[in-house]
Amino acid sequence: MKKFLIAGTSSGVGKTTLTLGIMGALKKRGLKVQPFKVGPDYIDTAYHTKITGQSSRNLDAYMLEDEKLIYLFNRAMKEKEIGIVEGVMGLYDGYGIDINSCSSSYVAKLLKLPVILVIDGKGMAASAAAMVMGYKMLDPEVSIQGVIVNHVKTQSHYQLIKEAIYHYTGVETLGYFPPNEELTLGSRHLGLIPSQEMVYLEEKFDKMAEAAERFIDLDRLVELCEGEEVGSAFQPDLPRVKGRKLGIAYDEAFNFYYEDNLELLKDCGFELIYFSPIRDKKLPKCDAYYIGGGFPEMFGAELEANTSLRQELKAAHDKGIPIYAECGGLMYLGESLQAQEAKSYAMVGILEGKSYMTEGLKRFGYCEAQAKVPTLLSDKGEVLRGHEFHHSEFETSVKGAYTMRKRQKKQVTKEWQGGFCKGNTLATYLHLHFYTQLRALENFIHVIEKRRTL
Secondary structure, X not given: OEXXXXXXXXXXXXXXXXXXHHHHHHHHOOOOEEXXXXXXXXHHHHHHHHHHOOOOEEEOOOOOOHHHHHHHHHHHHOOOOEEEEEEEEEOOXXXXXXXXXXXXXXXXXXXXXXXXXXXXXXXXXXXXHHHHHXXXXXXXXXXXXXXXXXXXXXXXXXXXXXXHHHHHHOOEEEEEEOOOHHHOOOEEOOEEOOHHHOOOHHHHHHHHHHHHHHHEOHHHHHHHOEOOOOOOOOOOOOOXXXXXXXXXXXXXXXXXXXXXXXXXXXXXXXXXXXEOOOOOOOOOOOOEEEXXXXXXXXXXXXXXXXXXXXXXXXXXXXXXXXXXXXXXXHHHHOOEEEOOXXXXXXXXXXXXXXXXXXXXOOEXXXXXXXXXXXXXXXXOOOEEEEEEEEOEEEEOOOOOOEEEEEEEOOEEEEEEEEOEEEOOEEEEOOEEOOOOOHHHHHHHHHHHHHHHHO
């Protein structure tokens, strides 16, 4: 099986640009490329999907047990010729300081992925070998098969780094990328600007692929990326529905969804009906609605202007139609949203309260949620595991439905109240991967079916 993981020495080393360039170049060669991303990132996966034409999948070792992660990887690889996994942060960075906890290196070992290490070559020659040696020796079970050097201006500089790395470590260097502003991707407070908003994206993708073809030995890269296939004993026992429609909010404001979540919902029997809270004047008639995360704060005026859809969504809630909202979806369901320029916009009004943007991250990272009351996804006392990442707060008098906790070394390090439940609506900053807890999906379906039989 052809597969490999592109890892960086740290965040910001340029692995996303290099990953996209390699994906685009191999696709132009006619290969069926399946993209993946380690961790809970939504934005990188959207870029992967656009450049390859294949839905990128998240490989998250916190939200997915090993057998489930292997199962989802193998499922996505069916009828594909090569799998390319983009790592997260640095190769050994994960949850805490344990290099085997949710890190790219752990995922590489679990899936037996050859690793291509991206380093920043600016201002270095022989010292680059020390960097590669350190990454090679920290965990000998990680198979570092090659190196790509970023931010190198000349062929002669690259040649010095290449010779030093091979001389001292025995690892091949497969190419480099010179500095090029035309290849950079814009960013904002949650990372890269989503691909849905990027202009001239196809032109930028073409330049990335051309650079990869010119500066990287892709033939040798493909030769080195043969990995052993890993089997999984996991087989999902899925809850089923028949004749049920699920409305999915999807546009520039709301587009943070795990592809495996959407595919799982279809596997359960749901017909997914996509609608835009920005443009669609009428809400599609569905048995339930799912409003994912995104950037509603960037589209406050447009969301406010679509009065008819906001009113229809509020009316759906009043009728008891189940609504599940994550992060940006929570912000949309409040009474108002205050963007960074301090202007306030009217939102749906299901939940009493307002959301407002903050200067820094309010919550970041993996956490768990223990239900204090029955909700759309959980019975009282049940625990959900997921991820929070937001630059906003929701100010409300509504009591939190969950006790939220972060843990380090099994010890609770932070605790707060979160998630808001009102009738059959649940809105929370927590992002969930449904394969983590199929029980949550069973609860969701139970609420839908119970309401339909009343």
